[in-house]
Amino acid sequence: MSKVxxxxxxxxxxxxxxxxxxxxxxxxxxxxxFDFTKSAELExxxxxxxxxxxxxxxxxxxxxAKGPHEVSFEGHSVNNFYRAGWRPGSVNVGDKIKVRFAPxxxxxxxxxxxxxxxxxxxxxxxxxxxxxTAAPAPAPAGEAKPATN
Amino acid sequence: xxxxxxxxxxxxLSGSMLGTAAAAEQTVDWSGVWGTYIEPxxxxxxxxxxxxxxxxxxxxxxxxxxxALVAAGSDNPGAHCLGSGLPENLMFSGGYPMEIIxxxxxxxxxxxxxxxxxxxxxxxKILPEADRVPGRNGYSSARWEGNTLVVESDSLRxxxxxxxxxxxxxxxxxRYHEEKDAKGNRVLVAEWTLxxxxxxxxxxxxxxxxxxxxKGVLLPYECNxxxxxxxxxxxxxxxxxxxxxxx
Numbered sequence: 001m002s003k004v005x006x007x008x009x010x011x012x013x014x015x016x017x018x019x020x021x022x023x024x025x026x027x028x029x030x031x032x033x034f035d036f037t038k039s040a041e042l043e044x045x046x047x048x049x050x051x052x053x054x055x056x057x058x059x060x061x062x063x064x065a066k067g068p069h070e071v072s073f074e075g076h077s078v079n080n081f082y083r084a085g086w087r088p089g090s091v092n093v094g095d096k097i098k099v100r101f102a103p104x105x106x107x108x109x110x111x112x113x114x115x116x117x118x119x120x121x122x123x124x125x126x127x128x129x130x131x132x133t134a135a136p137a138p139a140p141a142g143e144a145k146p147a148t149n
Numbered sequence: 150x151x152x153x154x155x156x157x158x159x160x161x162l163s164g165s166m167l168g169t170a171a172a173a174e175q176t177v178d179w180s181g182v183w184g185t186y187i188e189p190x191x192x193x194x195x196x197x198x199x200x201x202x203x204x205x206x207x208x209x210x211x212x213x214x215x216x217a218l219v220a221a222g223s224d225n226p227g228a229h230c231l232g233s234g235l236p237e238n239l240m241f242s243g244g245y246p247m248e249i250i251x252x253x254x255x256x257x258x259x260x261x262x263x264x265x266x267x268x269x270x271x272x273x274k275i276l277p278e279a280d281r282v283p284g285r286n287g288y289s290s291a292r293w294e295g296n297t298l299v300v301e302s303d304s305l306r307x308x309x310x311x312x313x314x315x316x317x318x319x320x321x322x323x324r325y326h327e328e329k330d331a332k333g334n335r336v337l338v339a340e341w342t343l344x345x346x347x348x349x350x351x352x353x354x355x356x357x358x359x360x361x362x363x364k365g366v367l368l369p370y371e372c373n374x375x376x377x378x379x380x381x382x383x384x385x386x387x388x389x390x391x392x393x394x395x396x
Contacts, residue, residue: 053372054227079245079261079368 031055031074034102034112043098044071049091053077058113060099073101075113076126084124095119177296177327179256179337182365184246186336186358200312208314208348215309226310230372232265234285235302236321236343237311240357247359248367256291256298261367269300278303283317298325313353319345335361 044060047070056075061068076084091097096119101111115125204212219225232238238260245261256269269291270276281288287305291298300323307317323341330336336358343353 050375052375053370054230077370079370082368 031112033104033106034074035105036102036112038103039100039114040103040111041098041100042071043096046091046093046095046097048093051078051081051086051088053079056081056113058099060097069109071109073099073110073113075101080126081124084126085122086124090118090122090124091116092119100125178251179249179325179327180251182246182248182362182367183337183359184362184365185244186330186360188358189331202313202353203350204314205348205350208316212309212314215314219310227263230263230376232260232263232285233311234265234308235267235287235305236313236341236355238262238265238267238286239323239339239341240355241312245370246362246365246367248365259367261370263372264370269298287321296326299323300325313343314348315343315345316347318347319343330360337361 042060042062044062046058047061048057048059050057054077056077058073058075060071060073062071063069075081098117099113100115101113103111113126115123117123226233233241239258242260242262242265247261248259250257250259254271254274256271258267258269259265260267265286267286267289269289271291271293275290276288281304283304283306285306285308287302289300289302291300293299300321302321302323303319305315305317305319305321308315321341321343323339325337325339328336328338337360339357339359341355341357343349345353
């Protein structure tokens with residue numbers, strides 16, 4: 001196993017043990033549930049982050065008028081994370097980060113992460129390989145999801 | 150220089166074990182990494198679009214049943230780490246790049262998404278149809294017509310879970326050639342035709358283009374690790390529930 005694979009495996013194991021129900025609510029879906037014609041931003045504290053294929057999952061604790069509550073997100077693949085500049089340790093549990101995302105079509109909280117700002121202020125934006133513009137990604141149709149599977 | 154080397158290698162091989170017309174005719178080299186070509190004015194990868202396919206009534210019924218089953222498009226094979234199969238992967242493949250590894254008797258294509266692999270066999274490597282193992286990528290026989298690579302694929306599994314549904318009788322014809330865009334960049338073009346009288350009232354055709362990425366690399370696409378880790382968690386819970394001590 002390569003160093004990268006080993007690191008990812010270790011990360012996945014550690015995080016999988018910490019994952020709660022909020023993650024399961026969004027697991028294993030295509031991106032058809034997200035509205036890629038819209039973009040929203042949200043700031044919160046990372047409760048869980050799982051950078052895996054086919055897509056990442058992220059749970060933020062957001063504090064707003066409703067008080068502190070958890071919001072679940074999906075996002076791009078490990079491959080797209082690496083191409084966007086993410087490396088293990090870029091985002092950790094407890095970090096305060098900002099995400100830009102395509103919201104869910106059903107109006108519930110959360111969405112598909114198109115970009116985020118790390119606690120260190122690093123901007124990581126996702127775009128499909130070969131694209132000439134940054135996220136948000138173009139609107140897919142059918143069961144499409146941009147540069148993910 | 151690259152072409153010269155290839156010609157030398159081809160000549161050496163053709164004089165030895167291969168000796169096929171396919172090897173002798175191979176004068177182009179597409180080895181390397183290719184990404185989806187972005188047309189001038191296009192802002193990025195467009196993803197899978199809605200398709201108006203000429204499905205037969207029976208096929209449409211099957212496809213509609215599949216889509217109803219997966220809750221109106223909220224699920225798909227990729228979300229469960231299964232590759233999309235032909236011809237969706239050559240057309241879409243999540244927007245990820247592909248790598249071509251070219252030898253005179255076999256051309257291997259690796260699509261990064263789900264690490265789907267296709268092997269295109271030439272000349273004496275081509276198996277009789279009865280010996281081909283069916284799969285989501287079928288079996289591909291290839292030949293060179295000048296600088297155009299012609300690929301014929303059969304032995305496909307029936308699939309409704311794809312943007313191009315088809316039966317197991319489907320046949321795919323691909324014709325690849327290389328051209329240059331206005332800036333002189335290498336562009337690989339595939340024009341393909343899907344023929345399947347069981348599913349379509351007429352052949353389905355499309356074109357796909359890739360741009361050569363001189364420094365491109367394919368990244369590993371491990372996908373079912375999550376399912377395995379979840380399985381281990383389940384085993385641990387079962388072990389704990391049964392009161393078995395940990396070794």
